[in-house]
Amino acid sequence: MAIPYNHHEVESKWQGIWDQEKAFATSTDYSKPKFYALVEFPYPSGQGLHVGHPRPYTALDIVARKRRMQGYNVLYPMGWDAFGLPTENYAIKNHIHPRIVTKNNVARFKDQLHSLGYSFDWDREINTTDPEYYKWTQWIFLKLFKAGLAYKTEMPINWCTSCKVGLANEEVVNGVCERCGSEVVRKVKSQWMLKITEYADKLLEGLDGVDYIEKVKVSQKNWIGKSTGAEVDFQLAGKEDKLRVYTTRPDTLFGATYMVISPEHPLIDKYQAEIKNYADVIAYREMAARKSDFERTELAKDKTGVQIDGLSAINPVNGKEIPIWISDYVLMSYGTGAIMAVPAHDERDWDFAKKFGLPIIEVVAGSPVPVQEQVFTDVQTGILVNSEFLNGLSVADAKKKIIEFLEEKGIGTSKTNFKLRDWVFSRQRYWGEPIPIVKCEKCGFVPLDESELPLELPEVESYMPTDNGESPLAAMTDWVNTTCPCCGGPAKRETDTMPQWAGSSWYFLRYTDPTNKDALASKEALKYWLPVDWYNGGMEHTTLHLLYSRFWHRFLYDQGVVPTPEPYQKRTSHGMILGSNGEKMSKSRGNVVNPDDIVQDYGADTLRTYEMFIGAFDLSAAWSEDGVKGCRRFLERVWKLQDILVDGDAYSADLETKMHQVIKKVSLDFETLKYNTAIAAMMGLINEFYKKNSITKAEYKTFLILLNPVAPHITEELWQAVGFEGRVYQQTWPNYDEAKTVESTVEIAVQINGKVKTTIMIAKDEAQADAIAKAKEALGDKLTGNIVKEIYVPGRLVNIVAK
């Protein structure tokens, strides 16, 4: 009898051996086929590892381990995305330097990850807060600046009242701060911006060539929000100026019965003298400005507005004079900040027209309900009416024709717009990468010379952000006052720092060559390793990190720094692990599970197996301690296989088919995120061994190799315990023979009129006539009536249709 399974001993023993043997070191032999597996590096928070972390890490660890056994040179790295607000807030509260906090948290995280037996190459560990790392983050920023893609501008930003920091649009969720949930208000500040909008088209097109799960592609497309339409100029009645609008429905131009400009539109100030109800208009503008984002989005349904008395516009195609309104349903930040309203064929315009009694003119026919009663927005079936030269055309044809017309007359032009906004890149915080720019009275914004990098964070007395919106660095006059790299005169350093997304926008490049002093990575390393073959991460990063890093990568490609236009060939996403009550784990709900406890009580192999068996990888799953026990039970049964081991260099005859089937299933399922069914197949196989009460050495070897990526410690121990040579991680992944995955004799269903009546055993390739004859014989006197049809699907069934 085997000694009892002691996971403490087994796991610490093998973790030590792997470290000592450098079992998972990445080779720098670039002649071998490569595989780059990547998981999102964690933010080392004070709470330590969450049970959610091991789900993606184990999934790609499985793929990485399997690929190594298949002969690939695998890069599976890990590092720390360590700049960020929680660390800084903790530092403020406890008066400890963020560097110390980070160091402690990283040490804890690393211990925890180590205890889970991941095959990360720890020699390539990186940390975004290491000056040798952020030197290159700053270097990329300088490249962006020199390329005209980084600029500083006064603009209203999203200001979190609690964090006292500006946020990117992507960080504002339902009008509140993504991180702390506090109210977000608009505040005008001078901010560094990155022109991600210049890359909107490239980021959109790039999606065509990569293998991302559909929902990620869809989310990115929505976020980029490309729309095509036209800009059209409306002459202001009796004035010099024209009012330019953007529309996606230029075909409905004849139906424009009024116009709307956004409350911030400059036209209002310009014509202050002519606007008879100027006071009312200004009052409306101020009311709109006071609305928070929350009010503007959540309470959006009810339309409000004021007609501008004294200004009107001329519809350029029919010469009709139409009124101009001001309303906050038109945004200054999109298009031209002004629209032509076609209430018959736009839902918002329809609501507005109904509320204020404005005329509704049908220009696209085909609505089952009169447009006075219901808006008609269908662009597939509608036919143009009341539109002179467009009458009778489809919407698509009318769009083409009207744009030709507008361009010919010089009153309009086709135009593409994006929802994507430029990226607010400034944070008024200490614990981030300093922006390597100085401001000189004479020369303006001047980049530091590359030789000055890294520009290190100075030591400060206080990390407290200030209420006036200045970074804590602003108080460091010694550091702030410097000389201009350009003219040598007095200059001031930029005191804002970069957002957390900076360091994570290029970290996968650094892993390929993590200690390079001369470049962010060598050309050879980048050429060999890129693109990342498989990147897994959370859905919450789809419009943040994933989009930002694609932007930076594409920029670096255009600069000739990296060899591929896209960073990631394949992107998958894991579901969340919820508490046992099906709710998100949180301290306040009291449903948090600590992975350390599971490793202590059941072992890392059990935790890994459980998290892979819990359900479909991309769906959220509720934690179940009973489920953990079930997986532990499975590993106990694996452990006891050594008691029924018998000699035999081949698979036993009655299990040969099963063995080949399971090798095939596990091999395929590991590649397609179906870890739960791969494990189920191995459970099924082990049940077969126990039914027979024996397992041959050949079967044992194959089984341990198949299970090894999931449960690496126990399989190594069992391999060694029975005296096999070498290590499991050094073995070759087993092959299966397709021909041997099918039994020569199979049980097939025998149906009458599609209902199963009995089953028979026949050869897998039995001839049709013989199969049907055998089926009829098995049915005997159950078969009554006239046979209308006989269907035989080899290996599946016989169906007799009788009346």
Place this chain on the structure above:
RNA sequence: GCUGGCAUGGCGGAAUAGGCAGACGCAAGGGACUUAAAAUCCCUCGGUGGCAACACCGUGCCGGUUCAAGUCCGGCUGCCAGCACCA
């Protein structure tokens, strides 16, 4: 509202390409072992009826295609995620 996805036992979930629905695991019930419990092992486990052989029903709802539908088509309902006054 728009976009994408999902809906299967008491529970988590299987089911290639239209071909025996419920693999695998959990929970539950029964039994063996034990002074006893735990652990372990064996059996049962979608519903209804039946001593049983077996019959009928059953994959959110309504309809369709087919010899055959969880799977395909049309129409709903509910849930999840993302976006949301983007003209």
